[in-house]
Each structure stands twice: as structure tokens, then as C-alpha cells.
Amino acid sequence: MRIQQLLYLEKIIEKGSINEAAKELFLTQPSLSTAIKELEQELGIQLLLRSKHGVTPTLDGREFLIYSRQVLDQVQLLEERYKNQRPRKQTFSVSAQHYAFVVHAFVELVKTVTTDEYQLTLRETETENIFEDLSTFKSELGILYLNSFNKQVMKKLFKEKQLHFTPLFEAKPHVFVSRNNPLTKKERLTLEDLEDYPYLSYEQGETNSFYFSEEILSTWNRKKEIKVSDRATIFNLMVGLDGYTISSGIISSELNDDKIIAIPLDHEDTITIGWLKHQQRELSPMATIYLEMLTKHIENYGFAIL
Known part of the structure; x- marks a missing residue:
């Protein structure tokens, strides 16, 4: 396995097309396809689903990309330290129910980005889509709430989808x-x-x-x-x-x-709001910073972090 193959795979998934990726990488399409096929053969898994409409990562491909990006991030740190290379584009994505504090923390996160290029995504979306985004690795974090009514069903879904819930505040x-x-x-x-x-x-x-x-x-x-x-x-x-x-x-x-x-509201119920991540995924530096921003914003409103 070569670092170059990991870079090739990342560019293909970013473009959704081997042909478009080859143009940006200044390669021929056959040579790029061969490089990815050799990687798949070495790993013994299929990384891409190929069709006339383009390519999409398989579930194995999405999982592999998580680890691949961690390797590439480390390579980036080495290059910045010793070769003064241009930093890689920073990426981060969060899917959440509709909360103002989620947006506020996202705004603060963007203000901390020092690179010229980044690709950040905030999805205020339906609850089911949060599960889908985390399961398919489209998002790194999910934000939602639990209470006495939905807790049992939600925790069952967390287990089925291999998601870990961390409470933030009540x-x-x-x-x-x-x-x-x-x-x-x-x-x-x-x-x-x-x-x-x-x-x-x-x-x-x-x-x-x-x-x-x-x-x-x-x-x-x-x-x-x-x-x-x-x-x-x-x-x-x-x-x-x-x-x-x-x-x-x-x-x-x-x-x-x-x-x-x-x-x-005079009602005995309590709302527990927290964050989700896939069990197989380690938090990126951007995700860690975002959670710091989120907890700070919540504390500023007088809530104790659990």
C-alpha cells in the first residue's frame, strides 16, 4: 500500500468520477483505475462502486477512508514540518436536530480555521437522517436529544447502528x-x-x-x-x-x-442533549475543536456539562 494510492482514492471520492479525478491528478484514466484496483486486490475488499454515472464508496470503502484520512493527516503534519508544503484542505461535517447553539458553535469553529481552503458541512436535518449520515460516514458528529419517552427506542437504534452517545447537558x-x-x-x-x-x-x-x-x-x-x-x-x-x-x-x-x-414549561420531563459518533471512528482535530466550542457555548448559557 502506497501513500499515493490513498491520495488517489480520496480525490476519486471527492470528484465522484475516476475520469474527473484523473484530470486533476494529471493521470490517464486507465492508470488511475489500475492503481485503485491494485489497492483493492491488496486489501481484499471492494472500495468503489462503479457505474456509468460515476463512482461511490462502498461501506468498506467509507470505513477504509476514515483510516486513510488519518494517515494522510499525519503525512500532512510531516510535510508541513519538514517540507513546508501547502496544508491539506480541512474537512468536517456535523448533522443535528434544529438547535441554535449547534449553529453558533459551528460559526465559532469556522472562525478558527487558518488554512486558505476548507470544506465544512452543517446539516440541520431530520432525526433519521442523522443516523444515516453517521452510519455512512457522511458526518463525523450528530447532535440530538433523549428523554423518558424516546430513550429506550433511541438507545436500541444506537446499538444497532454502532453509534456511541455522549450526553452534554440536561x-x-x-x-x-x-x-x-x-x-x-x-x-x-x-x-x-x-x-x-x-x-x-x-x-x-x-x-x-x-x-x-x-x-x-x-x-x-x-x-x-x-x-x-x-x-x-x-x-x-x-x-x-x-x-x-x-x-x-x-x-x-x-x-x-x-x-x-x-x-x-411546568412539566416533569427532562431533556438530555448530547452528541453521537460512529464507534469505529476516531474524532478528528476539527471535531474535537467543535465539541470544545459547543460545550463552551452551552456553559455560557448557565448549563452544567455532564
Whole structure:
């Protein structure tokens, strides 16, 4: 196995095409294909699925790429130290439920990047997609919550998909409403207080499982309910329709959430928010820095890190 083969494989997966990768590497397509086939034969596994539409990594290929990138990162450190080479493009990806503190930490992470080139991805997405992204190694980290209702089902899925959950903090449920909502006249709210207001929640795609809901009390019967797909829309509907949603209580005024406030909800449930990673994956330096940013931001809101 040669370092050059690892670089070739990374470029092919980045481009999704052996032909396009060969052009950037200034190689012929046959010679590049031969190099990867020799690597597959040496390893005894298939790394790429080849079709007329291009190439995609197999599951073995995705797993191999995790270890390959760690090797290439070490090679980069050697080259920077002894050859003054141009740094490799930094990469990182996180998939999360819709939390402002996740975005805030991502913003802070980007500000720390000193290289001229990077490829960072933040996916605010449905709960099922978080599992898919981690299982296929599209994302390095996942952020979601557990509570008494979904914990048993979620932990079963973690085990099946070889995911490890690390709790970050616990929060009591809060109701998010606009500053102009009549509910703001109360210091605390009950479920009865909410009955006449539109309930806003994030849609969960085809699965739409109650256990995948991003909001607690997902099975509670409501007279008015609106499903949305993104945080900008849910905030707009809070302002425009006096709608509400239920979450952790963390709102980031630095990210234009100044029109929304959080009011404690009288309910005995507790929300545990934490991060996920695949058991076979070691955290990259970028992931470690991101988690540091995330915990610092959470602590700034007065929450104790578990």
C-alpha cells in the first residue's frame, strides 16, 4: 500500500468520477483505475462502486477512508514540518436536530480555521437522517436529544447502528414564542395555557415516528398544529401566527433570535442533549475543536456539562 494510492482514492471520492479525478491528478484514466484496483486486490475488499454515472464508496470503502484520512493527516503534519508544503484542505461535517447553539458553535469553529481552503458541512436535518449520515460516514458528529419517552427506542437504534452517545447537558422544557405573544405575560406556562395557540414542530419525513420528533410531548393531542422543515420558518411563524414550540431553552440572540424568548414549561420531563459518533471512528482535530466550542457555548448559557 502506497501513500499515493490513498491520495488517489480520496480525490476519486471527492470528484465522484475516476475520469474527473484523473484530470486533476494529471493521470490517464486507465492508470488511475489500475492503481485503485491494485489497492483493492491488496486489501481484499471492494472500495468503489462503479457505474456509468460515476463512482461511490462502498461501506468498506467509507470505513477504509476514515483510516486513510488519518494517515494522510499525519503525512500532512510531516510535510508541513519538514517540507513546508501547502496544508491539506480541512474537512468536517456535523448533522443535528434544529438547535441554535449547534449553529453558533459551528460559526465559532469556522472562525478558527487558518488554512486558505476548507470544506465544512452543517446539516440541520431530520432525526433519521442523522443516523444515516453517521452510519455512512457522511458526518463525523450528530447532535440530538433523549428523554423518558424516546430513550429506550433511541438507545436500541444506537446499538444497532454502532453509534456511541455522549450526553452534554440536561434541560427542563421551555416554550419558544415571539416577544409579542400574549403568553409572555406569564412567567411559567402549563399545557393548558398552550391549547389555543398553533403548535409548531419539525417534520420528520416519511418515517414521521413519534420517537424521532424533535419536540417532547409529540403524542399530546393539539387543536392546531403546523409542521415545518427549518428554523427560519418556525421562527417566522412564531412571530406571524403567535405559534409556539417546545425545546431546551437556549436561544442565541447573536444569530438573530432576538424576537424569540423562552418561557419555562411546568412539566416533569427532562431533556438530555448530547452528541453521537460512529464507534469505529476516531474524532478528528476539527471535531474535537467543535465539541470544545459547543460545550463552551452551552456553559455560557448557565448549563452544567455532564
